[in-house]
Amino acid sequence: MGTLILLHDRLSQTILFFVLICALWGFWRYFRGEGVRGDFWGALLILEGVILVQGLLGLGMVLMRLWPARGGIHFLYGVVMALALPLVYAYTRGRDGRREQLIYSVVLAIMVGLTLRAITTGR
Numbered sequence: 001m002g003t004l005i006l007l008h009d010r011l012s013q014t015i016l017f018f019v020l021i022c023a024l025w026g027f028w029r030y031f032r033g034e035g036v037r038g039d040f041w042g043a044l045l046i047l048e049g050v051i052l053v054q055g056l057l058g059l060g061m062v063l064m065r066l067w068p069a070r071g072g073i074h075f076l077y078g079v080v081m082a083l084a085l086p087l088v089y090a091y092t093r094g095r096d097g098r099r100e101q102l103i104y105s106v107v108l109a110i111m112v113g114l115t116l117r118a119i120t121t122g123r
Contacts, residue, residue, distance in 0.1 A: 005066065008057045012122070015054060015081075016115045018047055019108055026105030036096040036104060044104070048085050055082055068122040077118035084111055 022043050029040065055078055061067075068074040088107050092100045 004057060004061055004064070008054065008061060008122075011050065011054045011057065012115065012119050015047070015050055016112070016119065018050065019111045019115055022047055023105055023108035023112055026101060026108055030098060030101045030105055033098060034101060035098045036101050040101075040104075041096075044085055048082075051081050054078070070121040074118060074121040077114050077121065081111060081114055081118065084114075 022040075025043070026040065029035075029037075058075075058078060084107055085104075088104060092103060
């Protein structure tokens with residue numbers, strides 16, 4: 001039980017740093033006039049996978065009746081995090097231009113804030 005809590009906590013820190021790096025990288029690419037390319041797509045795919053694993057760990061904790069401090073809002077942040085990148089992909093229809101790079105970068109910056117809030121409400 002304690003291991004699951006520790007994994008969930010450490011993975012939240014990993015997500016925070018990874019999403020921050022992706023956001024900064026995305027803005028850097030945008031200001032250089034670049035669009036979304038394969039390496040960035042790969043990073044987003046890995047990020048989404050890590051977020052989904054985090055959600056599964058959280059679900060496991062709920063099944064073990066380990067509730068976060070502010071459950072409802074914490075769950076909401078998790079669901080928004082899990083849906084954000086797929087929704088942006090659907091909105092941009094998978095295009096990879098400079099405009100889409102900016103959209104992904106802004107959403108990733110928002111996700112940094114959501115991650116911080118999720119960490120805060122989970123403790």
